[in-house]
Amino acid sequence: MARKEQSVGSRNRYFSVFGPRTVDRGADASIIARMSARIVLVSGPPASGKTSLARPLAAALGFGLIAKDDIKEPIFDALGGVKGDLEFSHRIGAASWEVLWSLARRQPHAVLEANFDPESAYERRQLLSLDARIVEVYCRCPPEEVARRYAERARSPVRHDAHAALPELSVEEIARRFARPIGIGAVLEIDTTTDVDLVVVARRIETLWG
DSSP, rough: OOOOOOOOOEETTTTTEEEEEEEOHHHHHHHHHHOOOOEEEEEOSSSHHHHHHHHHHHHHHHHHEEEEHHHHHHHHHHHTTOTOOOOHHHHHHHHHHHHHHHHTTSEEEEEEOOOOOOOOOHHHHHTTOOOEEEEEEEEEEEEEHHHHHHHHHHTTTSOOOGTTOOOOOOOOHHHHHSSSSOSSEEEEEEETOOOOOOOHHHHHHHHOOO
């Protein structure tokens, strides 16, 4: 059955695909090529449009979505979190990572969405431990625009209290920490300031898996 054409946006912003770029990390890429499980990794800076892309992309692929914020927020509520408590936010954030990895290991196909850190050896180890073929969808957005969206989101009255303690991000920090994808497996870079055809993205992902 043919997929229905779809496009998605974050507020008034939409997505477009730059196109596939394969990043060969030597041993990492060789290991992943032999795996049978399939993971789509939606990465990029905070407020770059990852969630707005990941939800409909998971639906288009027929995959389950495992999003870190979807784990962190109910943990915060269940444990009676206090708005603005940075230490508590960090603790439940760490717990949310562990839940995310645990759920991902039990899924033959899934979309993972979080603020993945390209410099994190811990996250790289966890991703490789999934024994999955990974395609990374990297949300590219100018640091200045990310900083603007991040500040706007922090001021939103509907923003969940689990995130209220998080510090501001400077343009320099965004550029330093999130300027590149994780680089495990094949990479599709997405410009999150323009529009995207989700069917095209889904087909490109499937082609990369072969």
